[in-house]
Amino acid sequence: MTWLRLDGVTRRFGGKDALSGLSLDVEQGEFIALLGPSGCGKSTALNCLAGLLPLSEGSIWQDDVRLDTLPPERRGFGMVFQSYALFPHLSVRRNIAFGLQMRRLPRAEVRRRTDEAIKLVQLEEHAGKLPGQLSGGQQQRVAIARAVVLEPSLVLMDEPLSNLDAKLRLEMRTEIRRLHQSLGLTTVYVTHDQEEALSMADRLVVLRDGRVQQIGTPEELHTRPANRHVADFMGYRNLLPMTVTAVTPAVVTVEGAGLTLRGTGVGTLAVGDEVVAAVRPEDLQVGPDGVPVTVEVVEYQGRELAVEARTAQGTMLHLRAVERPTPGDRITVVADPARVLVFPA
Template sequence: MTGFDELRLDGVRRRFGGQDALAGLSLTIRRGEFIALLGPSGCGKSTALNCLAGLLPLSEGSIWQDGARLDTLPPEKRGFGMVFQSYALFPHLSVRKNIAFGLQMRRLPRDEVRRRTDQALSLVRLEEHAKKLPGQLSGGQQQRVAIARAVVLEPSLVLMDEPLSNLDAKLRLEMRTEIRRLHQTLGLTTVYVTHDQEEALSLADRLVVLRDGRVEQIGTPEDLHERPANRHVADFMGYRNLLPMKVKAVHGPVVAVEGSGLTLEGTAVGPLSPGDDVVAGIRPEDLHEGGSGVPVTVEVVEYQGRELAVEARTQSGDAVHLRAATRPAPGDQITVTAAPARVLVFPS
């Protein structure tokens, strides 16, 4: 497999009609690393992937593979593999012929094409389906064909654009495991686009969170899950309760805040002073029922297996989301509280 030590994006910018779809992305990808580009629709993640692939020219900046400039090369000269959301399989070709197509286009010897195609079929566990047409396969099997077609070329980098978004929940979980297994088995360097934070956390070595074409935070899954840099990253990483409040007092890293019908203590993210407008971020699983907490009124209860998801409303009318072990009824008044270490307080 053709390799590199590092792939570097320097100030990559892409404009459409005078608007920045991607603004100054700088990122170094190390060999064998799995990078997830994460963010909501329109944040620039697919634009970044297409710039890497060579499908979009850069408006500014450059891309380097070790010491060689890459962004001046056409897509076919970059040696990357790409897996699309739509699979993009040839419907009239068998699974084997779909996988072998790229090798044949490179005019490799017939024995080499057969050997590498057999190896790719084995990697994605589709040997018994080799003679079938794509239309005879499930969605998950078709996606595995698309992945095999990309990795059979032994690319230096694999680019994946929301490859699991067309699959049902069970298949998504299975394919997530397959992608991670393939990454570990082959040591593939991978850039993976998704809007699903759970998918990104489970697959990636590092995450790049984008918003409006700009980088909000780059870090390990643990960094972003436990220490989001700002309220926008927190929102994307599962802090469903983002409540407007005001700083009451500051005691080192611990701040007392009030507002939205709640009085809480939390951990400051950035310098804060009494009177500042802030946003308190709390995950639903960190907002607990009981104790001498704040009264809220239950509105909606959803059964989710081992726990219940509850949406309640504070006395000031703000919605809060929590998890409960026992089922409250809509209209019940309960009290909620959260440990200061689990409440992050961001400048608003």
């Protein structure tokens, strides 16, 4: 495969669009993450790509071959499911070899490729065990090996880490990225975890209500979200309804709920417009000459503290602090104008 194209891919259930007009070009070797909250259409997109759901509209192409008219088994894709979907009565080796045997490959070829896949996911010591004798991370590695042993043109992963604990998630993130790079795989990966997507993907596709909100590199989406919905999903927890009071080519000044902020406008804005100011918690700092707030909740997070504080007008702010405040304390917070984004409401 040199390229894959989704052209206006749409899927309806009961007359309602679960996925609407998804268009995307994927280059060979790319790692694409479909990102969004539950119900946004990301798993629907993956199932349409895999052939598990027929399209309502649109088409899918691979190197000038139309795929959406082919059954799943003829598309040649590897799939890693959220639930692992391993055969409980088969050993690790037999689980991984199953797809090769179904393709009636020579026995020596099946053995060679199975051995290579087991070594790749570092499960040599567990090759004879049943899935029930493995940890969650080991089972996930078996599922990944079963997908890549087929040497597919595309690997599809549907939230494969969501059932793992925090430590295993970090380990498996690194493992998946290592396999992707070492094998030169083309991968489409579904997740609702923005940190996971940022750390693994070459490009992200953010979905909301079945529609694409933004496509770009992790850096682009992290620093320049296209709208308030992308900003919300990319960590801008402070989304504040405000009104524009001044506009210059470089800075937009907004006021509301007892706050005055200066930031960067996204789109065309004018004085009097209703807007949403977006600020990440780490970009709100405790400092002099700021907005007075009352601390309500303090959470210890290692190097820093997550703080929830409320203004006199009742607006809740999420911020970070180095020194521990006490619930009930009165502090003042400031925001760097270069780190505040202002979106049309």
